Structures are given as C-alpha cells and as structure tokens.
Amino acid sequence: MTERLLPEPFQDLELYLAWSLPTDRERSVKRQTSSMAEINAFYHAMLPKMDEILTYLEQYPPEQVPADVQRLFFLTLSLAKIAPAVEMYGEPNAEGLDALRLVNVDIYPVRS
Amino acid sequence: MNADANGTTGRKWHDRYPELGTGPIPIDPYISRDYFEKERERIFRKVWLNVGRVEQIPQPGDYFVKELAVCNTSIVVVRGDDGTVRAFHNMCAHRGNPVVWNAKGKCKTFTCRYHSWTYGLDGALRYVPDEKNFYGIKKEALGLTPVAVDTWEGFIFINTDPTPKETLQDYLGEAGRSFAGYPFAEIATGCSAWESDVNANWKVCKDAFQEVYHIFSLHNRSTGAAFAGKSNPYLNVHELAIFGTHARISVPASLDWRPTPVEALAKRYGMLTLQKQDSSSQGMPAGVNPTGAPDWSFSGFMCFPNTCLYVADGGFLTHTFWPLSETRTHWEARIYFPKAKTLAQQFSQEYSRATFVDGVLVEDGGMFEKIQSLLASGAKKEIIVGDEELLIRHHHKVTETFFNA
Numbered sequence: 001m002t003e004r005l006l007p008e009p010f011q012d013l014e015l016y017l018a019w020s021l022p023t024d025r026e027r028s029v030k031r032q033t034s035s036m037a038e039i040n041a042f043y044h045a046m047l048p049k050m051d052e053i054l055t056y057l058e059q060y061p062p063e064q065v066p067a068d069v070q071r072l073f074f075l076t077l078s079l080a081k082i083a084p085a086v087e088m089y090g091e092p093n094a095e096g097l098d099a100l101r102l103v104n105v106d107i108y109p110v111r112s
Numbered sequence: 113m114n115a116d117a118n119g120t121t122g123r124k125w126h127d128r129y130p131e132l133g134t135g136p137i138p139i140d141p142y143i144s145r146d147y148f149e150k151e152r153e154r155i156f157r158k159v160w161l162n163v164g165r166v167e168q169i170p171q172p173g174d175y176f177v178k179e180l181a182v183c184n185t186s187i188v189v190v191r192g193d194d195g196t197v198r199a200f201h202n203m204c205a206h207r208g209n210p211v212v213w214n215a216k217g218k219c220k221t222f223t224c225r226y227h228s229w230t231y232g233l234d235g236a237l238r239y240v241p242d243e244k245n246f247y248g249i250k251k252e253a254l255g256l257t258p259v260a261v262d263t264w265e266g267f268i269f270i271n272t273d274p275t276p277k278e279t280l281q282d283y284l285g286e287a288g289r290s291f292a293g294y295p296f297a298e299i300a301t302g303c304s305a306w307e308s309d310v311n312a313n314w315k316v317c318k319d320a321f322q323e324v325y326h327i328f329s330l331h332n333r334s335t336g337a338a339f340a341g342k343s344n345p346y347l348n349v350h351e352l353a354i355f356g357t358h359a360r361i362s363v364p365a366s367l368d369w370r371p372t373p374v375e376a377l378a379k380r381y382g383m384l385t386l387q388k389q390d391s392s393s394q395g396m397p398a399g400v401n402p403t404g405a406p407d408w409s410f411s412g413f414m415c416f417p418n419t420c421l422y423v424a425d426g427g428f429l430t431h432t433f434w435p436l437s438e439t440r441t442h443w444e445a446r447i448y449f450p451k452a453k454t455l456a457q458q459f460s461q462e463y464s465r466a467t468f469v470d471g472v473l474v475e476d477g478g479m480f481e482k483i484q485s486l487l488a489s490g491a492k493k494e495i496i497v498g499d500e501e502l503l504i505r506h507h508h509k510v511t512e513t514f515f516n517a
Contacts, residue, residue: 054459079374094470
C-alpha cells in the first residue's frame, strides 16, 4: 500500500502538491515564479474546500502532525501567501521592495 | 489679517502644538554625513534604545547579539544565572575579538574563539589560558564592558552612554506610562520577524510609519480600504499627541470594509495584523484608543529615536530603524501574536503575516529607496509636511533639541 499524500477527504488537491512547501522563503519564491493563471487555479481549487480543511486542521496542535496533514497544512500556508495576489493585486506580486529582500528570522530560542 | 490664510491657525494638530511650526523641513538631515555623525554622537550614543524583548532570552544563559553600527559597537544581551538581564559590549579584553559570533544562543560561559579567554554570564573574566605568559594582568579589571540595560513592559532597552543621564522609566515618561498594562507578555508568546538592509536614510523609513496619510494612496490595492473609508477618505487620525521626546498616534478603521474571502477565513481562527473593524480597546491602558473611538483600529507609540510600536486588539508590532550610514538602514519589523494552539490558528496567523509583508513591508519598503535616490538631486531643498504628518515635524524638532543641548 502506498503512503497517502493528503488526508482522505482532500485527496483531489494532490494536483496542487507543488504548493505544499515547508518554508516561508520557498512559498515566496513559488509565488514570485508562478503565473497569475497558476496562482488563480490553485486559489480556486483551495477556496471552496477551506471551511472543511480548517475544521479538520483545528483538531491538530502544531506539534507532532502526521505527514499527510502537514502537507495539507502547507497548502493552506501557500493559500495565505497568494491570497493577496488574487484578492488585492490581480498580479503575482505587490509593488515595492522585492519580498525576497525581507529576511524572515527566528528571534526566539528554538528548543529541541 | 486672516492668519488662517497662511495656514498657521485653524489646523487641528498645529493648534495643539503651535511650537512645532508649519514650515517645510530641510532635506539636508536625510543626506548629510555631518548630520548623521551628530545623530550618532548626540542621540544614539546618549539615549535608551529598544533592542528586543525578554521572550528572546527566557532562561539563564540565553543570549542575543545586537549589532549597533550606529554606536560603533556590538552588544550581547544575556540572562544570567540569577535571572537578571545584562548587556555587554561584545568585545574581548585581550585583543578586541567579538566574544560571541552567533546572533543568538544559549551558553554557560562566553569563550572567545581567538585564544579562549573565558567570561562568565555576569561578564567577569574567569579564565586566561597560559595566564603566566602575561605581564601581571588583573582579571577582575578585565571583564566584558557592561552596557546600561533595563526593561519596560518586556521590551529590553540599552544605553551605550557609560553614565545615562536618566532612567529608562524617566526617558519613556508619560508616553510610556500610557501604554503600560497592555497585554504585551500574553501576546508575545509568538513572534515573526523580518530584517532588511535598505538604501535609505533611517528617517525616510521612520517617516513612513509616523503618519497614515499615505494609506489611502500607497496601499490603495491592499490595506487602504480597511482604514480609509467613505466617511474618512484620507484617514485623518483620532489623535496625535506629543509627550516631550516621544509621541502617540491613534488610527481609525473603516466601517465600510468587507473582508476578502481568505481574510474572512483567517479572521474566524484568530486576530489579524492591525485588526480592523470590530476591534475593542476595552480594559486597555489610556494610550490605547485614547479618544475611546468606536471605529478604532490601532494606536502607536513613537519611541524616540528609532522604534515605532503599534498596538491593536490581539496583536502588536514594532519597526526599528538602525542607521548604518546617512543613506543606509538596517530595518527590523516584528509582529507578535499569541503562539497558535492549532494548525487552523497557524493558518490564520500566516494570512496576517502575508498581508503584513505585502501591504506594509513591500509597499512601504519600496518607497524608501525610491525617495532616497532623489533626495540628493538638488531639485528640492525641502520637503513639505502637513498637519496630519505632525509627528515627522516633531522628530526633527526633538533632534534639534538634542543637537543644541
């Protein structure tokens, strides 16, 4: 039996797994290098399912998340990242400083 | 004579603070090397500077390093074994090597990588390898050089003046007191931080965060409509108030705003950056929504010289501008939300982060270098500042008082 990539109710989103990216920087690069058609397709695939997805994710504390749920969660983070492109700008990027010049830093201690 | 025809009376904020005047602001302070050196010597090396929060160093041995080019130093801020927060110049007494190279971490002692001179968390020099090789050195006199440090509401401030002329509490004064009691510690369990080096004078950056007049225009595609609505198209503020060196601003929300589909989803699972309509300031200190406006969005504490702190319902954020030269700035932006308890809450906070990056950092940040690229052109000698931009004028006035002190 092959490993399930996404939780069962959301398996038709597997088409969009290229958006399931773990870091903020990877998601920023993906947004910057995608066409508006690709961004729109992802947005419109995700939006109708978001109620159900968030209800599902609300069960999970951020620690110890199963891999398939983690992938689904990363999809929602990409949706958050590209939502302004669709809902505000009508183009992939905001106008101004290159977002990749803003370095996201962890200032709090990371304990293992 | 009708004084109002000259624009000198009948202006809301000017009438409250007529001593700030109404004239243009010279461009020289934004481009001059000499002016920058005066800012360095007479302001940055004399006053309390916000370098972070206590949550960055919760346990004994936790430390972070702050590069302070403007004070010609690097500072290490550390929590000692006794729980006390201390700050030191990050410089070995031996031959000047920085004793800490990491931006943050946890340790039991500071050991210089060069020759392993070792210091305690209290800064005392504990160990010199092959000590007999030296000529009668007194270890007790060769500890890390301390820097004055104190905290206000969990914010850590340092002062590189060896003998600060006032305490942090006195420095922050009435403006600080009016924000004390806001739930900073409850909210600061989570933080997202960004840094960027931008080719602009630090005041070009700070000016953008001392007024909200630009919001209807520069942010017209993103956050503008959430603040500047039909009844307040240019986003006139609820309050501008000056407290000596510092100032306060309080900003309305538009009641016309309707969230976008993804914003509505995010809002269901948490607060948004600078929460817009539906914000409540109930139970908050006097500086937060000081006029008690029902359409309140956020209030700001302009902490001289280089920190802008904005507080809202459920979250707060800071911008700190570290001058690197007269045309270069290290910009730090930090937003604070309570640590998410579920993945759905994390999604909500991610949406806040995304719109903060686009609608604030990218859009405002884009202006900095564009403006700076023209300031030295000689085309204009002055900039013009309106009544709603009073705090920009105030910053320059305060600087003058430091220069003339």
